[in-house]
Amino acid sequence: FGEAGVLGDFSGGLLDCTFPAHPACGLPMARLLLLLALALLVAACGTSRPQPDNGDGFAAAEDAPDAHPSAGAPRNPNAQSPLTPQEEADAALLVNRLAEATDDTARSKVLDELVALGPRYLAFLRAIDNEAVQLDLLWVVRRIEGAGGTTAEQPAPKESNGGEPGPRVTRPEYGPGEGEFDREQVELFLAARLQHARRLLEAGNYDSATRIAEAALTLLPDTRLRRDFDALILQARSGSQAELLIAGTLAFEPEVARYSARRKGAPFETPLQIRCFLKNVSAAPITLGLVGPDGQQSVLVLQAQFDQLDYQGNTMSVKNTVTLPIEADGSVTLQPGESYEIAVPLESAAGIDSDASLKYALGRLSADASLRFPMAADAQGQLLNLRPVRFAQRSVLVLPAEFDLPAVQADAVQALKTAHEKSRAQDLFMAAHLVKGAQVRAAADFLTGPDFETDPLSLQRARLRGLSAMFSTGATWDIARWRRWWQDNRLRH
16 A cells, blocks of 8 residues: 555445445445544554664653653562562661560560561571570570561572462571581580570570570570470570569668778678578468478579779670579468568679679679579478569769778768879769768869869860769769759759
8 A cells, every 4th residue: 555556446446346335324335444544544553653773773661761760750669579688677776675685674675676687688697607696586586487478598499389389488497417527516505505504494584494494405406405495495484484472672781882802802891791682472371491301501692793894894704604602490370461681691702703803993782683482381380482582773983992982971072182182083083873862962163163274185074974873863974964954953952
């Protein structure tokens, strides 16, 4: 139809033929068909789009080169896509919070947040090499994989699973083949974890003991210590379900201690008394055996932390578990609502940090304590499943042997001024921790005084740290902010 002559001949031939007329419009049927064919041909040519060839021809792009994807279009990240630097940083902060968590509630919260990160974080979590949280992270990895996640190295293939289509979850293998690791070293590591779990169990920290045991079995299911870990898990679950029958509170006496000499492992000048107050909170009498039938003694277990601080803001911390036997015989029976006191002496901090007495630093001993009795019975003599009596954390300050503690306790403000005159920044910093009661206003007036700017840098730091210790705020404030704050709060003290 492209050539005019051919079209003319064809149309002429058609028009010369005799066809009946269309009943609706009256036109001959041949002419009507011809017009319809021409209309379709024109429409097809007009709506076609030019296609680029494979040569150097030019074709317009669908979008402009500088066009950006719509910001409103939702984007679902691939479950196997690598983590961004920000995501890795946020996950690292969570791991750091886990390592610094001091109580079970905080640890459980952080563990739940880590599990909620999902399968994309598995490779990152496995790569962390931190012994303090290693077993906790193994537990987190186990939880993520148990929730249906896959390993980061191998995505879940979509294939038939028992005749039904769907993703197949790939489970990791925790038991490597022979020769891939030093089994003896792993067993030694697990033995140390077992002892740690047992100390937590004795202290009544059932959740932490259970987590360590479960994580150890995840690390090496066929360990030769499996029976010990299984027994510990059963014991922890039994203890956590025991009814609370005895409640307790704890106090250190005196509130401030001092070393007797500047030597390794030196005892306190006066033994520190740990006073444990027990109360029967049940509805029936309870008999506490201070010594068990086999001669086993009651023990006070301290989960202790010893911090050493100086005026520059440096802190050195040491954590350890200290077990103190109760030097008592026989038993004691408590009626409902009746109280009983047990005093346990702590002669030194050598069991926590034997080198602490050598340093001229302010010590702070903080401890979570639990009291464990070898036997407990009801009024009928039936043995009770008595959980260890747990006490809230308490703290006590420990000062160097050379520090003039009596002078500070007699007049803390004068001790601050004396340390300032002698340019003894550490003494000024430690004395500020002992300011109490009516002396707070005078001490703060002195520390924020107009001579601050003329002091050497060491004394300026000591004064700022001392203010922060007195009011438990403003760790990063400068003197200008402290003066504004003190002007607003002076009449409250």
